[in-house]
Amino acid sequence: MPEAERIQQLAEAVRYHRELYYNHAAPEISDADFDSIWDELKQLDPDNEVLHQVGPEPLPGTLKVEHMFPMMSLDKGTSDEDIVHFVTQSTTGGIQYLAQPKLDGSALSLEYIAGNLHRAATRGSGEKGEDVTLNAKQVANIPTRLNLPVDCHVRGEVVMPLAIFEEKYKHVSPNPRNLCSGALRQKHGDGKADASDLIFCAYDVKFVKDPPVVTHDSELLHFLKNSIGIEPAPWKIFSSSAPQKEMIEYTKEWIAKRPSYEFEIDGVVFKLDDLAQRENLGATAHHPRWALAWKFPSQEANSVLLDVDWQTGRTGAVTPVARIAPQMVGGVTVENVTLHNVGEVERLGIRIGDKVTITRRGDVIPKIIENLGPASDLDLQGRTHADGSVFIGELITGEIQIPTDCPACGRTLTMEGAFLRCIALDCDARTTRALTYWCRTLEMDGIGEKLIEALLERGYVTTISDLYKLTHSQIASLERMGDKSATNAIDEIHSSREMALSQFLHALGMPRIGPEVATAIAQHFVSLDEIINWAREGEPDSLTSVDGIGDKVAEIFLQGVIERLSLITELISHLEISPEEVSDLGIFSGQTFCITGSLSQPRKRIQELVKKAGGKIVSSVGPNLNILVAGEKAGSKLSKAESLGIEVWSEEQLNSQLTNENRTQQASPKTIFDY
Numbered sequence: 001m002p003e004a005e006r007i008q009q010l011a012e013a014v015r016y017h018r019e020l021y022y023n024h025a026a027p028e029i030s031d032a033d034f035d036s037i038w039d040e041l042k043q044l045d046p047d048n049e050v051l052h053q054v055g056p057e058p059l060p061g062t063l064k065v066e067h068m069f070p071m072m073s074l075d076k077g078t079s080d081e082d083i084v085h086f087v088t089q090s091t092t093g094g095i096q097y098l099a100q101p102k103l104d105g106s107a108l109s110l111e112y113i114a115g116n117l118h119r120a121a122t123r124g125s126g127e128k129g130e131d132v133t134l135n136a137k138q139v140a141n142i143p144t145r146l147n148l149p150v151d152c153h154v155r156g157e158v159v160m161p162l163a164i165f166e167e168k169y170k171h172v173s174p175n176p177r178n179l180c181s182g183a184l185r186q187k188h189g190d191g192k193a194d195a196s197d198l199i200f201c202a203y204d205v206k207f208v209k210d211p212p213v214v215t216h217d218s219e220l221l222h223f224l225k226n227s228i229g230i231e232p233a234p235w236k237i238f239s240s241s242a243p244q245k246e247m248i249e250y251t252k253e254w255i256a257k258r259p260s261y262e263f264e265i266d267g268v269v270f271k272l273d274d275l276a277q278r279e280n281l282g283a284t285a286h287h288p289r290w291a292l293a294w295k296f297p298s299q300e301a302n303s304v305l306l307d308v309d310w311q312t313g314r315t316g317a318v319t320p321v322a323r324i325a326p327q328m329v330g331g332v333t334v335e336n337v338t339l340h341n342v343g344e345v346e347r348l349g350i351r352i353g354d355k356v357t358i359t360r361r362g363d364v365i366p367k368i369i370e371n372l373g374p375a376s377d378l379d380l381q382g383r384t385h386a387d388g389s390v391f392i393g394e395l396i397t398g399e400i401q402i403p404t405d406c407p408a409c410g411r412t413l414t415m416e417g418a419f420l421r422c423i424a425l426d427c428d429a430r431t432t433r434a435l436t437y438w439c440r441t442l443e444m445d446g447i448g449e450k451l452i453e454a455l456l457e458r459g460y461v462t463t464i465s466d467l468y469k470l471t472h473s474q475i476a477s478l479e480r481m482g483d484k485s486a487t488n489a490i491d492e493i494h495s496s497r498e499m500a501l502s503q504f505l506h507a508l509g510m511p512r513i514g515p516e517v518a519t520a521i522a523q524h525f526v527s528l529d530e531i532i533n534w535a536r537e538g539e540p541d542s543l544t545s546v547d548g549i550g551d552k553v554a555e556i557f558l559q560g561v562i563e564r565l566s567l568i569t570e571l572i573s574h575l576e577i578s579p580e581e582v583s584d585l586g587i588f589s590g591q592t593f594c595i596t597g598s599l600s601q602p603r604k605r606i607q608e609l610v611k612k613a614g615g616k617i618v619s620s621v622g623p624n625l626n627i628l629v630a631g632e633k634a635g636s637k638l639s640k641a642e643s644l645g646i647e648v649w650s651e652e653q654l655n656s657q658l659t660n661e662n663r664t665q666q667a668s669p670k671t672i673f674d675y
């Protein structure tokens, strides 16, 4: 093929695939394939215009950006002494300090020109990062326009809320951090995570010109928040004569708060607040002298794999639990850790008798993260159990035996991806767990796992619906159950008969159907009858129109309902399941919205505003749609809405409605119920 023709062909291909990515979010080829087309074109014709007029912005990761203000790394510390040293030596004479949680995500620099988002770049080497503007614009709280026409660089960390990670991504990646950088750097919107699931937390701002007149960093954070309109990570000021004591105290507070915090954090950053003092101290070749990144004490440690037990869970997944030599990690002695699934055992290439690295974070079950190869006798020595008694064990080596039969019911197991599964719905283990999950979700605190096991053993219950047929004398006849506890249990069962549809769906304990997903599904169908009809038709597709529910979850939910149809029908006769209430607060309550076209804010942000005002979001235009919000280049959805006679709003119309909403909310006087 003549070169000119090939160039023409490559340029066409770049244009075509870029169009799919930008305007249709429907990539046909992988990033790697796109890169090879791009590279070939660049080699043949480096000046080809298609390489330079890349839509509005370059494709994430293809362009290096030199940081006008280098993103330096910070000096690190892990102990109380490090904080004392920082205050009394490194920054001696410092008067006021500022602390912020050290967020564990991906660092990002946002460059604004005259208040407009000009470019977003990753940290990279600190001197040079990568242009990721396209993806950064998807992040819900990164404004494309600031409240003031300033020229500045806002620095911060992009993080994923742990709730979203748990709900949508924990099967995809071991931690939210990897997803953050992947989501920012993906080229074709085909990464593991959506950038719209990320949040930006600012910690610094630098002005290119005309900085506000301030003397302290904390004033800049206030300025960011109140004048510019970007939310900084929370901060705290220390200004006593010997602040190190309170600063150490503060790290302890964060250690306690960490497991329940919204985002993953790995420490606390301390900085001198006075900007002139910072200037005087300057920086070493590696880091500024006025800041300290204090990291939480290590939550990793080494031990030896002694044995592996297999347990069947509520969903039928058979998981390996590793028995290890006792090891202190994150403040507790651990002897059992999870190995997740068969795939993980294979990935680690682990054998009995291997030395392993374990990690434990907050409330999470400790896990093995690395295989260090065969252990020696020395690795077993000097260990004590949690009660202080000395651990005695000898080193045994061997393969991990992967079971073929269910450890609970003995039926043959099947492999599903990385998981070993017992598919028998009446499997003892599954029934125990399903019943336990039901009782826990519906807050029947008096009915724990032991009681459920006893009831199963006696044959008093075989399914969840049998719970509602239990009699007082049956429960009272069990060992250790008196008259009073039996009465309590019966009362609890009785008072759990009434529930909302979302609670019912959640309590059934299907994989990946947590409270949020259950609520979204319940609001979509409103009644259980609708769900049963839908399941009988066996078409998962209609469920994917619900925001946050993809093909996979829709399929899991459909299969879950089909498997449980007889259980559900039985349960209906014992329960009172109320139809799901769709939020009736706000002016948009009861109305469905679809949002299309290009808008001045990320679509996700607009969706949130509509939902806050009580509206429901759908992704397609149909006869039940009330309002289509159409931005520029709205396309087929707009013509379809017009042909159906559906009301169409511009973004301005939507905004003015939302402003009315805010005014009404502010104007209405508080009643006693508001307090």
Ligand SMILES: [Zn+2]
Binding pocket: 312, 406, 407, 408, 409, 410, 411, 422, 423, 424, 427, 428, 429
């Ligand atoms: Zn089984």
